[in-house]
Amino acid sequence: MDFRIDFYCVNIMGSIRKNNEDNFYALGRYRRQDETDNDIAIKGSFSSSDNQxxxxYDGMGGENCGEVASLMAACGTEKYCGNVFDSVVTLNDLCSSLNNEIFDYANSNNLGCVGTTAALLLFSDKIYACNLGDSRVYKISNNFIDQISMDHSMPAPKRRKAPLTQFLGLSEDEIQLSPFIxxxxxxxxxxYLICSDGITDLIDESEILKIITVNSSIETAxxxxxxxxxxxxxxxxxxxxMCDIR
Incomplete structure (x- = not known):
């Protein structure tokens, strides 16, 4: 049976940030270099047989490095859409390719630790979730919310953000890349909801669930x-x- 996936995507700069290190990928659309000051809202639909x-992606590394890493990840995602023969292999290959590209860029430019989180949904014969870092994927079904991603982070120091143990841009000579799938x-x-920590650091799961269940429109929610x-x-x-299975 073929399913239709409706989605709505929003990407905006936070209130106190000077640059937007987040990016996304949806049907060939992502935040490009000339859109640094724009808030983006797009919607669309595709079929489960399209393998989309x-x-x-939530970049990190300071100054402009984080947004370069997330942009590289978004740009590199498209070539893995469409012809999917083994979804788990596809996601592992995608993560490995993006990781190597970002690490090589940082290494060749002497940038130190540069990287980006990743949270993905692949719609194929089944729905596959994949993540690295603390960007999350949730499933909302029958008035219940379930985090189907896994945070890759150490315990948080007092009043500080928890350090990540996995992200795109790792040196695999030091730490093996291990995406959760x-x-x-x-x-x-x-x-289904995919989001950066700009949402989850400020809104808890019960509030997310209430907003989504009260509003049938994914745009409104x-x-x-x-x-x-x-x-x-x-x-x-x-x-x-946010995605809706139809």
């Missing part, structure tokens, strides 16, 4: 989540993709 990837079945009416994060300080950049 939706992704959120899981799979699920299609169920009409289920919703997404806009409400973004507005709430901004209302609570908007301390980080915000990227969110």
């Amino acid at each position: 990837i939706l992704a959120v 899981t799979q699920g079945e299609y169920n009409v009416g289920d919703k 997404t806009d409400m989540l973004v507005s709430l994060a901004i209302q609570r300080g908007g301390i980080d950049n915000i990227t969110i993709i």
Whole structure:
């Protein structure tokens, strides 16, 4: 059976940030270099047989390095969409390719530790979730929210962000790249949420669930989540993709 996936994506700069290190990938669209000051909101649909990837990338590394890493990840995602023969292999290959590209760029430019988180959904014969870092993927079904990604982070120091143990841009001579991958079945009416920590650091899961279940429109629910994060300080950049299985 073929399913239709409707999605809505928002990417905006946080209230106190000077640059937007977040990026995304959705049907060939991502934040380009000449869109650094733009807030982006797009929507679209595709079929489960199209083997498409939706992704959120949250760059890190200071100055402009983080946004370069997330842009490189977004640009490199498209070539892995479409012809998918083994979804798990595809996601592992994608993560390995992006990791090497970002690490080589940082190494050749003497930039030190530069990288980006990754949170992806691949829609193929099943739905495959993949992540590195602390950007998250949630499934919302039957009035229940389930984080289907796994945070790769150490315990947080007092009043500081928890250091990440996995991200794109690792030196695999020091740490093996180990993306978390899981799979699920299609169920009409289920919703999926991919987001950077600009959402999850400020809004807890019960609030996310309530907003999504009260609003049948993924556009309305997404806009409400973004507005709430901004209302609570908007301390980080915000990227969110919400999907509806039809």
